[in-house]
Amino acid sequence: MTHTPVALTIAGSDSGGGAGIQADLKAFSALGVYGTSVITALTAQNTREVRAIHDVPPAFIADQLNTVLDDIQVDAIKIGMLSRPETIEIIAAILRQRGLTNIVLDPVMVAKSGDKLLADESVDALRRELLPLATLITPNLPEASVLLYIQEAADTAAMQAQAAQLLALGPQSVLIKGGHLADSASDESADLLLNGSEALWLPAKRIATRNTHGTGCTLSSAIAAGLAKGLNVRAAVEEAKAYVTGAIAAADRLQVGAGHGPTHHFHAWW
Template sequence: MDKHHLKRALTIAGSDPCSGAGIQADLRTFWTLGVYGASVITSVTAQNTIGVKGVYGLPGRFVALQIDSVLSDTGADAVKTGMLLTPEIVEVVSQKIREYRVKTLVVDPVILAHSGYRLLQEEAIGVLKGQLIPLARLVTPNLYEAKTLTGLERVDDTARMKQAARVMKEMGAEFVLIKGGHLEGEAIDLLYDGSDFREFRSERLNVGRTHGTGCVLSAAITAWLAKGLEVNEAVERAKQHVTRAIGSALSPGRGSKILGVS
């Protein structure tokens, strides 16, 4: 492909050795959607389809060096963040996003693994809210993350999702996408631009428990934004991609399924 037409996306996140989530899932998604993917590893996890065994965060200075290596050379048309783990890493990533004047940033505010293992330290939440989210074109919390970041008592229906979206919009993100995959009944994601809400509804596919759905969704959105789509259309196409990927989910281990390549 001609380098002048090559669209580039960068993921800044943790490594998942079973490839269901994190850096590995992001890069697979970028490739599937025709975007060149680069990666910066913030942390190394020991996990599999059953759960997380341990997490090791890299020093902030080394995360910064990785970001410099990518953005000073290939650059990126869009950047996404995933697991950031420590206050130092969140601060370093925020500094580099400002330094390189990244215009298209998708923040996936990963806080907990499905198993309950903490992937963002408590002390890092304030840094995420105060430094990184204000730089985001789009922030993509699930219901638990929206509740944690906003301080609301409950985020468990569309009315409270709208309330959470308004609170998160005040943090400075251009768009907020509250993911309602854990709602009872129909799965509803809610996109808010500060004026209007748009609902993305999808039927639940009966494939069992899956691993990495949030990572794949935010990576797919990032890929479509890198290709020049507006946020509304990027979210719509990314949702379609995730639905297909869930429908082709794989069972490589004894636990959760891993999304397939759609």
């Protein structure tokens, strides 16, 4: 028997199904990867709001993570919503202890509805504990500015400078997402993939839809799926970008909720 590629998501649960653990598992499945999960928080959430957040105790998060890793060969890990410093520290300790690789860190801070998902005191822990363990981090421009304690990038030159500053914090590669770029007058938005030797701009057409809930979660989990299948970082990012672009383009085929609806994870099958 050949090995089944396995990805693990460590993230919060979105009861509305569009982001978080639910989006990650959908993306894994759509891309041919078996998904496992560690839930860090429960959210009472729909397409319009995050009504409540219930953090899972760090000890039980550790139990979930160790139990999965004791039995299942995990080929890649996506890390999403981690709202508390204690959670970040215990996850980082286990990842270091087990020498795990292919780690994609999506520094989730704010929901599409605008609700805050990361406590201020958690930013330092994220920088200190997890960025140096990451194969790739995938911040958007607001998240990059929070991680660096500087003003949000307003043009591509600032975007590239911030990617370099993030790279200096320890991750092997940075994918900084340009969808929020204020000076974009075109119908394209570009992401930047940066590692120690290469800067690669990845343009994509802007798609006119309000149904973009969970795009960041979906992109990072799609990248993890590619790494789980043995792709290198660049190939995994390119495959994931194409998949997410298709999911956004097909999002209006879904009629879910009255707010920012989900992307269409199974656009190629439904």
